[in-house]
Amino acid sequence: MGLQRGQRGKREIKNIEKNKKRTLIFIPAYNHKKTIIPTIKRIPESIFQEASEILVADDASQDNTTEIVKKYIADNKKNKKDKNLKKLKVIKHEKNKGYGGNQKWAYQYAIANDFDIVVMLHGDSQYAPEKLPDLIEPIKNGKADFVFGSRMTGKPLAGGMPLYKFLGNKFLTFLENIVLKTKLSEFHSGYRAYSLSALREIPFHLNSSDFHFDSEIIAQLILAKKKISETPIPTFYGKEKSNVNSIRYGISILGMIVYYILHKTGIKKYYKFDLSNSYNNSLDAVHKSLGK
Numbered sequence: 441m442g443l444q445r446g447q448r449g450k451r452e453i454k455n456i457e458k459n460k461k462r463t464l465i466f467i468p469a470y471n472h473k474k475t476i477i478p479t480i481k482r483i484p485e486s487i488f489q490e491a492s493e494i495l496v497a498d499d500a501s502q503d504n505t506t507e508i509v510k511k512y513i514a515d516n517k518k519n520k521k522d523k524n525l526k527k528l529k530v531i532k533h534e535k536n537k538g539y540g541g542n543q544k545w546a547y548q549y550a551i552a553n554d555f556d557i558v559v560m561l562h563g564d565s566q567y568a569p570e571k572l573p574d575l576i577e578p579i580k581n582g583k584a585d586f587v588f589g590s591r592m593t594g595k596p597l598a599g600g601m602p603l604y605k606f607l608g609n610k611f612l613t614f615l616e617n618i619v620l621k622t623k624l625s626e627f628h629s630g631y632r633a634y635s636l637s638a639l640r641e642i643p644f645h646l647n648s649s650d651f652h653f654d655s656e657i658i659a660q661l662i663l664a665k666k667k668i669s670e671t672p673i674p675t676f677y678g679k680e681k682s683n684v685n686s687i688r689y690g691i692s693i694l695g696m697i698v699y700y701i702l703h704k705t706g707i708k709k710y711y712k713f714d715l716s717n718s719y720n721n722s723l724d725a726v727h728k729s730l731g732k
Contacts, residue, residue, distance in 0.1 A: 461556040461580050465494040465572070466546040468539070469563035470683065473503045477512050479561070480528065482569040490576075491527060492555065496563065498532040499542045505563075506532040539683070540653025547639050559633040566676055567631035574671045575633040585638035585666035586658075589631035589673035590624075599675025608686060612693050616655065619697050620662050624670065627655045627693075631673060638666045646712040651684050652692040656712060659700055663715050 465487065469476055476496065483494070498506045509530040516525045537545055543560065550558040557579050561569055571589055578584035591599065592613070596606055613626050632654075642660040647653045661668060703713040 462492040462554065463490060463557040463559065463576060464546075464550045464553075464555040465491050466543075466550070466558055466560050467494070467496045467563045468499060468542045468546070468560065469496055469501065469505050470499045470536075471501045471503045471505065472563040473501075473505045473508050475565040475678070476505055476509060476563045479563050479565045479569060480509075480512070482565075483561075484570060484572060487569075487572045487576075488525075488527065494528045495546070495549075496528070496530040497542055497546055498530060499538070500533050500536040506530055538649035539651045540647055540656075541649030543653055543657075544645055544647065544649065547634070547636075547644060550636055551640060555636055557633060557635060558639070560630065562630055565678060567629075568674055568676070571631070571671070571673050574673075575631070578669045578671075579633055579635050583667065584669035585635045586661050587633045587669045587671060588629050590626055590629055590670040591673060591675040592626040593670070593672045594674060596675040600677035601675050602677070605686065608690055612655075612690060615697055616658075616693070619700060620659060622662060622668075624658075624668070627658055629673070630654060638664065641666075642715065643712055648692070650692060651689050652696055655693055655696055659696070659713065660715070663713060 465483070467476075467479065472479075480494075480496075488494070496506075496509050498509075509528075513525050513528055513530070533542070533545070546560070547558060557576060559572060559575055561567060561572065567589060575587045575589060578587050591601065592609065596609075597603065601609075609626055609628050612628065613624065616627050617623060638661060641664050642657070644653075644657050644660060647656040647660075658668070699708075699710050700713060702708040703710045
């Protein structure tokens with residue numbers, strides 16, 4: 441009887457492990473030597489336990505961001521302090537891929553390595569790591585395919601968001617909501633989580649390697665009729681230099697809106713917005729090959 445219970449218990453544990461969602465925490469970094477370790481240290485212990493991998497992807501930084509992370513891992517292993525960092529890894533791209541390019545690489549890596557959920561947490565401490573569970577939970581529970589942290593549902597100006605960025609965010613989001621027929625509070629937060637099943641169905645590899653990748657992928661998810669959820673997050677703007685040229689970014693978003701309209705009206709086809717079955721049947725294989 442006791443033996444049967446023991447075998448049943450082992451089977452239950454195996455089933456739990458089998459059904460557990462494999463989660464990748466992706467931390468894009470570029471010249472973040474001052475903020476990368478504070479960001480990692482703020483990741484909740486529960487996330488370190490739950491995540492399958494925490495990956496810092498250094499986009500060819502000109503400073504010693506990668507070396508700092510490697511030293512932090514080595515010191516932790518030697519002195520057995522702070523969190524258990526066995527799941528923490530760091531890679532450095534030989535050439536700068538760009539903000540969107542780094543994301544494309546990471547999501548293809550996630551697909552190639554059979555993760556179920558991928559979360560992007562910036563390495564500059566602008567987004568609160570403490571909010572990671574709020575982004576992951578709706579996807580784990582099947583209530584969303586994509587979750588982003590919204591600053592605009594809170595008090596972004598009080599958190600240090602410059603007025604011109606606040607107004608620009610409001611204006612661009614207003615236009616995007618009209619064109620995409622949505623009611624999102626913003627499109628421009630970089631704090632986001634995706635289900636890999638959703639990413640496998642969209643041609644995100646055709647998106648820009650620049651900052652407006654974030655809006656393009658939301659448009660693709662909307663076209664694919666994926667469930668989108670948002671959760672409030674605090675706004676924090678530190679002393680780190682922003683790599684975003686606001687004017688260029690705004691023009692790029694307006695360009696994306698025009699391309700989307702042209703595609704939807706049939707005036708001109710843009711393959712990044714083409715989710716027809718004939719084109720997308722090979723997407724998963726494409727993503728996997730690019731992620732290796």
